[in-house]
Amino acid sequence: xxSHSYEFDMRWLLGLLGxxxxxxxxxxxxxxxxxxxxxxxxxxxDMDRAIMATQTDLAATQSNADIVLIGDSSCLMNLxxxxxxxxxxxxxxxxxxxxxxxxxxxxxxxxxxxxxxxHPPSKVILMTHPDFLRRASAxxxxxxWIEHYMKGLDYWSGSTSWKSxxxxxxxxxxxxxxxxxxxxxxxxxxxxxxxxxxxxxxYMKQHHGSALDPRSLQSEDLKGSREYRISTANMRHxxxxxxILPVDTDLLVALSPLPEGFVxxxxxxxxxxxxxxxxxxxxxxxIIQMLPLTMPDADFASKTxxxxxxxQTYSKRLALFLKGL
Amino acid sequence: MLFNSESFLWFLLAFLLLYYAVRMxxxxxxxxxxxxxxxxxxxxxxxxxxxxxxSSLVDFYVGLSIRKVADVxxxxxxVLLSLVANLGALGIFKYYDFFVGSFQNLLESMGWSAPFPMxxxxxxxxxxFYTFQSLSYTLDVYRGKVEPTSNLxxxxxxxxxxxxxxxxxxxxxxxxxxxxxxxxxxxxxxxxTGLWLIIWGMFxxxxxxxxxxxxxxxxxxxxxxxxxxxxxxxxxxxxxxxxDFSGYSDIARGIASMLGFSLMLNFNLPYxxxxxxxxxxxxxxxxxxxxxxxxxxxLGGNQAGSTAMMRNLxxxxxxxxxxxxxxxxxxxxxxxxxxMLCLFTRVRLPGRLQxxxxxxxxxxxxxYGWLLFRAESLEHIVWLTSNLWLLRFPVWMGSYVLSLxxxxxxLLAMQVWQYRKGTMYPMLPLRPLFKASLMVACIFxxxxxxNAEGTPFIYFQx
Numbered sequence: 001x002x003s004h005s006y007e008f009d010m011r012w013l014l015g016l017l018g019x020x021x022x023x024x025x026x027x028x029x030x031x032x033x034x035x036x037x038x039x040x041x042x043x044x045x046d047m048d049r050a051i052m053a054t055q056t057d058l059a060a061t062q063s064n065a066d067i068v069l070i071g072d073s074s075c076l077m078n079l080x081x082x083x084x085x086x087x088x089x090x091x092x093x094x095x096x097x098x099x100x101x102x103x104x105x106x107x108x109x110x111x112x113x114x115x116x117x118x119h120p121p122s123k124v125i126l127m128t129h130p131d132f133l134r135r136a137s138a139x140x141x142x143x144x145w146i147e148h149y150m151k152g153l154d155y156w157s158g159s160t161s162w163k164s165x166x167x168x169x170x171x172x173x174x175x176x177x178x179x180x181x182x183x184x185x186x187x188x189x190x191x192x193x194x195x196x197x198x199x200x201x202x203y204m205k206q207h208h209g210s211a212l213d214p215r216s217l218q219s220e221d222l223k224g225s226r227e228y229r230i231s232t233a234n235m236r237h238x239x240x241x242x243x244i245l246p247v248d249t250d251l252l253v254a255l256s257p258l259p260e261g262f263v264x265x266x267x268x269x270x271x272x273x274x275x276x277x278x279x280x281x282x283x284x285x286x287i288i289q290m291l292p293l294t295m296p297d298a299d300f301a302s303k304t305x306x307x308x309x310x311x312q313t314y315s316k317r318l319a320l321f322l323k324g325l
Numbered sequence: 326m327l328f329n330s331e332s333f334l335w336f337l338l339a340f341l342l343l344y345y346a347v348r349m350x351x352x353x354x355x356x357x358x359x360x361x362x363x364x365x366x367x368x369x370x371x372x373x374x375x376x377x378x379x380s381s382l383v384d385f386y387v388g389l390s391i392r393k394v395a396d397v398x399x400x401x402x403x404v405l406l407s408l409v410a411n412l413g414a415l416g417i418f419k420y421y422d423f424f425v426g427s428f429q430n431l432l433e434s435m436g437w438s439a440p441f442p443m444x445x446x447x448x449x450x451x452x453x454f455y456t457f458q459s460l461s462y463t464l465d466v467y468r469g470k471v472e473p474t475s476n477l478x479x480x481x482x483x484x485x486x487x488x489x490x491x492x493x494x495x496x497x498x499x500x501x502x503x504x505x506x507x508x509x510x511x512x513x514x515x516x517x518t519g520l521w522l523i524i525w526g527m528f529x530x531x532x533x534x535x536x537x538x539x540x541x542x543x544x545x546x547x548x549x550x551x552x553x554x555x556x557x558x559x560x561x562x563x564x565x566x567x568x569d570f571s572g573y574s575d576i577a578r579g580i581a582s583m584l585g586f587s588l589m590l591n592f593n594l595p596y597x598x599x600x601x602x603x604x605x606x607x608x609x610x611x612x613x614x615x616x617x618x619x620x621x622x623x624l625g626g627n628q629a630g631s632t633a634m635m636r637n638l639x640x641x642x643x644x645x646x647x648x649x650x651x652x653x654x655x656x657x658x659x660x661x662x663x664x665m666l667c668l669f670t671r672v673r674l675p676g677r678l679q680x681x682x683x684x685x686x687x688x689x690x691x692x693y694g695w696l697l698f699r700a701e702s703l704e705h706i707v708w709l710t711s712n713l714w715l716l717r718f719p720v721w722m723g724s725y726v727l728s729l730x731x732x733x734x735x736l737l738a739m740q741v742w743q744y745r746k747g748t749m750y751p752m753l754p755l756r757p758l759f760k761a762s763l764m765v766a767c768i769f770x771x772x773x774x775x776n777a778e779g780t781p782f783i784y785f786q787x
Contacts, residue, residue: 004354004585007512016517019761020768027765162331162775171772179773182731183724185539192547195721196728 024169031170034154034177041154043176045184048098050197051076051211052146054204055097059113065093067322068113068121069209070106072099074256075127077305080315081208087319093121094209097146099132099304100139103237105146111244112150120246123325125318126282129256129304130271133230133278189214213305221303222262228274230281238281253279254288256304257314261297268294290321326368328576329530330779336365337580344584355482355505358584362487366451373449376414381484383410384459388466388473388480400467407463411456418448423651450785451491453648457615459484462498464619471498479505486586488577492570492784494591494611501586509585518750521764522579528767529572529736530782532774536732537565540725545699545709552717554725555696555709561729563695567595568736569783570609590749596691597744599683601665604691612648616641631670639663649698650786654706658697665690 044053055076067090069075075096085092095109106126114120141157148155156163156172166172183196193214194200204211230238242251255275263271271293279287291314299310306314326333340361349357367374387407391400425441432439462483465471474480483502489495544550544558574591581588591611598604605613621641627634639660646659674682696713700706719725742751752760 005508005510007510008516012513013516015757016520019757020764023758023761023765024768027769162334166772166775169769169772171769171775174769175773183728185543185728188546191543192549195543195719196724198724199721 028169031173034170034173038173038177039180040152041149041173041176042180043155043172044180044197044201045175045182047186047190047197047200048100048142049145050184050200051204052097052101052142053149054201055095055109055209056112056146056149058093058205058209059095059109060116062116062118063091063093063208064117064119065121065208066090067092067123067125068110069094069096069125069127070110071096071125071127071256072101072129072132072304073097074099074129074132074304076209076211077213077301078256078311078314079127079210079318080311081210082206083312083315084319084322085208087316088322090322092208092322094207096127096209098142099129099135100142101146102138102143103234103241105138105143107237107241107244108147108150114244114246120249122248123250123252123322124245125252125254125288126241126284127254127256128278130228130258130274131304133234133274134228135234136231137233212308212311213301214308215301215305216307217259217297217300217302221300222259222297224262224303226262226264226267228267228270230274230278235281238278239283242283250285251282252286252288253282253284254291254318255293257292257295257299257306259297259300259303260294262303263294288318288321291317326365327779327781328573329527329776329782332368333779336361341583351506351508352476352478355476355478358487358505359478359482359485362482362485362490365487366485366490369450370447376418376449376452377455377485378481380411380414380456380459381481383407384463384484385474385477385480387463389475391463391466392473404463404467407460411460415452415456417444418446418452420647420651422446427653448786454493454495455484455490457612458495458497461495461615461619462502465498471502474502474506476506486581488580488584488586489588492573492577492782493609494574494577494589495615496588496611500589504586511583511585514753515582515585515587517753519579519582521750521752521760522575522582524579524764524767524771525739526572526575526577526579527771529568529575530780531771531776532767533732533736534565534568534572534783535774535776535780536728537561537568538780540728540732541565541699543725545701550719551712552715552719553713554719554722555712557725557729559692559696559699562699563596563692564733564736566695566698566783567592573782573784593749594740594744596688596740597684598687598691599680600687601662601669601690604687605662605666612645616645620644634670635667638666642666653703654697654700657703657706658694661694661697662690 042053044050051073067084067088069079069081069092073096076094076098077096079094079096081092081094084090093113095106095113097106097109110124145155145157154172154176156167183198185191185196186194186200190200193212194203200211245251253275255271255278258267258271272289275287275289275293295306295310295314299306299313301307326336340357343357344354347357363374363377366377384407387403391403394400394403422443422445425443429439429441462471462480466473479502483496483498483505486496486501538561541558541562544554545562571592578588578591589611591609593607593610595604595608598607621637624637624640625633626637640663642659642663643656644659646655646657646662649655649658673679674686696709697706700709743749745751752763755763
């Protein structure tokens, strides 16, 4: 028995699909012209990208701070720049971002900041976590994203075949330029505390670039390798980092703390040496030694971040140190 | 394989190419559909294919045997065999752990220890859908409403037809089976509506449902969030489940339509309902009519007085709740709807108030039902309900409202258009350029929110 009959021919089918395909091509072509008439790309649709975009914007804003904090996510989450400002009497800005970046990007961000100010800061504090120091390479996606954002370019990280089709269609231009106003919900505890990307960005602006980690330390956080060293990539980038700073600006180095439950006796004795080695490779002017290298587990939201409460005590310690300078 | 995944898009393209390009007999093409359906289903877990085949084969032979035997009691025994096979599989995979666990908890609360063995088996995807579809065949053959088929391939393809296999519409043999047995006609209208349904269904799932899901999960997934945000999260969930499920049905109907099949309408603007019974005539129509025909009416329906009718309604809705999942909150959801259906048989709003007042009351009932449905446990329901009245708002309330309205807007616009035009396809009479523009807008937005692996459909868990 015959299985099918068709009421239409190929010409009719082309008449149905043709306008759709033609319009897709026409829209893709129009979108290619988007940079000419649409606002700058800002597809900050997740937490990492919202943080990177906020800090890049903050670096381009004239704040004329006395002290600039820069570093990985431990700098962002462990230090409250607004509190340090009020306690130390010195204007502090936090340009801490995420651990997936590298020293080269931190340097570019700092350079961007220096170029936007009337007068340079007197001090730059580089705060990183020991985990960051041993990381061999950064996340390519994160580095590419922030580099594109700094240049005002559109970015699309699609790696699958259909995502590639999306790229040719100009989907990333819609996301970054037409829908950049849309707040995106943050996940889990970050969602409960900050809500959406736009609310996190607002919070960070109010706190001079600082954020908080609302999570609770899990037992898995205390597992993992206890061997720490400075990776070759970090050593290489450290040499050029200091050259970004004007001659009158001092570079201060601090290491974020580790939970006591994670640190054994051997690591305890190695951490000050690691800090000194890092400071030497950066040719830093000062090592901030009064900030502890370990803290009680109860003070941690994760292995790398302090709780909001511990963030305040930790920030107060730094403020006291800065006041005395 | 999820409809909203890249692997499915490749699968569908390859299948359509084979389906249209290769000349085959009716049996050959049914075999192609069967092979594709088993590949589609086996993509999740090939072991569950055996369950699907077993369920289909039992009903195929029961159907044939019913017609062969003249003795009514033997026919009844055959129907019983089909019931035991289908509901037995459902009971083992879906309900055993739930009922045994609940019984164990009850005994423990009374101070008795009862270490019953638990199965901890994975629920085969779509089991509630295909067992009900397969079961309806034997029941209809027994009732003489459907002629049993001796075409095994056609029957297996009817039970496992991949567009509607895992989340419906639950098709009756009287509608779908004959379409496997006769020449199918792929019409211009079928192609056009099929294309539109696939695009619009994908848009509903990827753009709307998944984003409503993020909003509802923010509140329902966090037991610390307090205050009236629960109301907004419940609205978000109501829209999520609608877009998710009706999106799936649209894609299923769209694919079927492009293959020359016609599947039943599963959702007919349910949030325009003006009474609970109206809602159930518009929501998951294939399931509500299944329960009406195979449970409510056999129980006596509304033929034995109002008390018996209310009892029948409560039983039907209790079972419907349990069908959705093995959890007490699903039971409560079913009972809530049952109670409201009973109440509305007694309560009549004054004529002038009926359209708006009835709609408003129905939405209150339906959306409070979604709270019961989405909650994690009975304690969670109590906590959420107590928060509905608190005038406390999180600092991110503004972003929540903005997000919610952003995703509600395209859906409401389409639904009002459909409602006012009195058709599910108001875009079809438009000029080709306008129609294409609408499709392209949906395609671009779907691509923006596209997730290569796809987010599972809510109803897959049932």
